[in-house]
Amino acid sequence: xxxxxxxxxxxxxxxxxxxxxxxxxxxxxxxxxxxxxxxxxxxxxxxxxxxxxxxxxxxxxxxxxxxxxxxxxxxxxxxxxxxxxxxxxxxxxxxxxxxxxxxx
Numbered sequence: 001x002x003x004x005x006x007x008x009x010x011x012x013x014x015x016x017x018x019x020x021x022x023x024x025x026x027x028x029x030x031x032x033x034x035x036x037x038x039x040x041x042x043x044x045x046x047x048x049x050x051x052x053x054x055x056x057x058x059x060x061x062x063x064x065x066x067x068x069x070x071x072x073x074x075x076x077x078x079x080x081x082x083x084x085x086x087x088x089x090x091x092x093x094x095x096x097x098x099x100x101x102x103x104x
Contacts, residue, residue, distance in 0.1 A: 021051060021053035039076050048086075050084060052084075
């Protein structure tokens, strides 16, 4: 699948499952996981003043995303991360992203 196709499916699924918690948009990066397998890294961004989604919501959204992508032929596993306005990013996240992109 192309990045735009993956992002369209991702946005549809996350909107369905997480809109009530303030889901706003998704970002997508292709890279490799800790086992050096091709993977998708999805960051779900939330609106200001959003509450944290519950564990059940998160698990349902993640499972639905995996099933939807797999059903369209996408074999890479989608890792799901969450960003809320005002979140503090620890470590050198930009460097980690560069490393993953160089190896993609």
